[in-house]
Amino acid sequence: MAPPPLLRLDGVRLTFGGTPLLTGVELNVLPGDRIALVGRNGSGKSTLLKIAARQVEPDGGEVFLKPGTTLRYLPQEPDFGDFRTVGDYVSSGLGPADDPYRVTMCLDALGLTEDMVPANLSGGEARRAALARTLAPEPDIILLDEPTNHLDLPTIEWLEGEIRSMKSAMVVISHDRRFLDTVTKATVWLDRGTARRLDEGFAGFEGWRDKLLEEEERDLQKLDRKIVREEHWLRYGVTARRTRNQRRLEALHTMRQERRDARRAVGQAVMQAGETRESGKLVIEAEGISKAYDGRELVKDFSTRIARGDRVGLVGPNGAGKTTLLKILIGELQPDSGRVRMGTNLDLAFLDQKRAALRDDLSVSDALTDGRGDQVMVNGEARHVAGYLKDFLFAPEQIRTPVGNLSGGERARLLLAKTLATPANLLVLDEPTNDLDMETLDLLQELIANYPGTVLLVSHDRDFLDRTVTSVISPDGTGRWLEYAGGYTDMLAQKREAAAASPAKGGGKASAPSPGKAAPAGGQTSGGGEGGGKSATSKLSFKQKFALETLPKTMAGLEASIAKAEAEMADPNLFSKNPQRFQTLAKTLDEDRQALAKAEDEWLELEMLKAEIEG
Structure with missing residues (x-):
């Protein structure tokens, strides 16, 4: 009980x-x-x-x-x-x-x-x-x-x-x-x-949700058909029968009311990025750039080459310098040394994590158009702000609402609407996922994944990174930044492989990732508006050392277990032959995947801490 x-x-x-x-x-x-x-x-x-x-x-x-x-x-x-x-x-x-x-x-x-x-x-x-x-x-x-x-x-x-x-x-x-x-x-x-x-x-x-919505839609369609049948009877049935069947008539009224009261699932947002000319093949090239604040180097001898169509994620602890590096790459901040070369025909749209583009005293409409009337240009077409904002789930009566009265999710959607209306082939998003609901996140993920231009993205959302980016730039804790092919989970796997192949020695040198690109940079204090990071302890605790030594074996065991379960579940006849075994395997597979994700995250944090201490 x-x-x-x-x-x-x-x-x-x-x-x-x-x-x-x-x-x-x-x-x-x-x-x-x-x-x-x-x-x-x-x-x-x-x-x-x-x-x-x-x-x-x-x-x-x-x-x-x-x-x-x-x-x-x-x-x-x-x-x-x-x-x-x-x-x-x-x-x-x-x-x-x-x-x-x-x-x-x-x-x-x-x-x-x-x-x-x-x-x-x-x-x-x-x-x-x-x-x-x-x-x-x-x-x-x-x-x-x-x-x-x-x-x-x-x-x-x-x-x-x-x-x-x-x-x-x-x-x-x-x-x-x-x-x-x-x-x-x-x-x-x-x-x-x-x-x-x-x-x-x-x-x-x-x-589970999708199944419920499908069942609900089927039920509404059945109700619609039943109402049509009853209305046909009401119009063409025998008069005497209609008199005798008052209950049937009352039931029809009840069904009509039920249908009127049925509230279908709330509509989805519609997202489309403003299109512009195609950029050159080279978008950004950084060579040996460095940046220091108050005597501390945040970016040191960092080099990278970003091409048209790349979707690059920047990750790392608060204070590691992600926003600083991002602003140097897009030309908003000058490096102390080295150079950044921008490609040709670049049109940039920038979503700032501080939401600085939104003033609380402006109405939603004025915030979107910068006070220039009630029209917004989207892909060369003039649209009324009410119609455009409806795509982002704003009701018509909200367009005169002060920005300061919006919820966090509404402010996030308004800033997205403003950013995406800007014609651009280089989309720069600094923490775009804050306060967005999951359905809107899904649409943003789809937009980024299919975006014909180039995307630079700062995010702490691991799932979002896995679904959107083609490479990840991350600090290794020793004053360098490294670039890894793939998403966040791919980065973890490459760091694990690199550590196993060439363990970090003393002197602060980090092993290069395979198969990602390596580039130096990174510190612990940001000049780009991020909060200060924590100072490292002088050495790892016994518990941390033990975890660092044993986690690779744990992860290897979980990967083997996952592969075995996936191979067995690949049998198309398994469910019909042994449904209980299928359900057991599905549950075990889900648990192993969650455990692997947890172990990988813990291992990465310890590796970063170890590298910071040794550096």
Whole structure:
């Protein structure tokens, strides 16, 4: 028998501006639950978490928290109140029985210190401070709204490990597929005002959702056909029969009302990049470029050659200099030495992670057109802003809304709309995935994958990188940057192969990747607007050394297990002959793939730490 829920939402209803947002939502959080809360932007996910945290009062329904249960909520926009320091703010979330040491531990892991002043924090630092306040007490329930936003890859991996080690139940909203695959065991889909639960982690969600939508569409088509038959009877049936069959007539009215009330799935965004002339074959060539700030070299003797059609991803910890290197490559920042040569016929569109192109005091329409009327040029065609913004899921009444009143997801979609309307053959995207829902991410991935020009992309989203880029540039922790062919997962495999073939020696030299391209650069402090990184410890701990030695064997074993399972499942008759064996293999394969991804991420973080220490 299942234990009673720690948190129960029963029949929760909420209406905004006359439009029902939640129409009877049920949500139970049991001890140990790890729930992914998913749904389109605007479906009410963040609002539902606020209701669960008692920060928003619903119009109806019940919110029950088991007496004695501790709950912590991570909002998208933290409120620091009158706290003098970050340490005071984080400590205020502790209960009498909580360990004060966890304040220091969480802040250190998130790259913050207790003496930092809240008023001086950047947006990303403020989010990390709020995350520390949520995790430090180890509450019975944690509610996390986009916890990976503004986190770099090592910190996301730390967060995954921290969540897995905690006993807390969890409900999390995130656009990061890899993160949800790793930490969740159940999925709640918030769709058109109601919630449906799948007792599987996020990895099984998309197939389940598509099946439900197909069934729903079939049911609506059946209802349409039934209504047509009944309407035919109403028009042409015998009058006496019509009089005797009032119930049938009432049933027809009921079906019509049911059909009117049926809300189909929300439409998808439509994305198309502004087209322009074709660039030259060579887009960017960098030769021996270097850049230093405050006496520290961020980019040192870095060389690369980017051709038309390349899609290049830049990854690394916050503070490694990704934005600095990106701005040097596109000519916004001059190197201290070396040279950058730009190709011919280049037209650039730049999406800035700081969203600097959006002013809060402008309306959505004026932000899109820079105040130049109500028309926007897209691929040489004049379009009304209302029609163009509809492609990005904005309602017509929103075009006069101030940008400052938009949600994070709406601001992200507006900036994408503005960037993609710019005619360009070089698309530069600095953290484009923040605050986008998964359906919009899918469309952006498809656009990038099919983009005829060249793309430079900075992202911490591992799944997004795997689906979009043709090569990855990453710091190795010794003052160099290396370029690897393929996506993020390919980079991990190449680093593993390089380490096995030519282990790093003393003196800070990193082994070259195979089959990627190698190029030096990189430091630990960014001049391009990124948060400061953590300083390295003086040496690896015994536990870290042991993990570094054993993880390659673990990964090799998992790869062998995956290959064996895939080979057996390749038998087309396996499911019909032995469905139980097929299901067992499918479950094992999914678990092994998740374990391999986790092991690869842990190994990479340790390798980077080791290289930084040795350098």
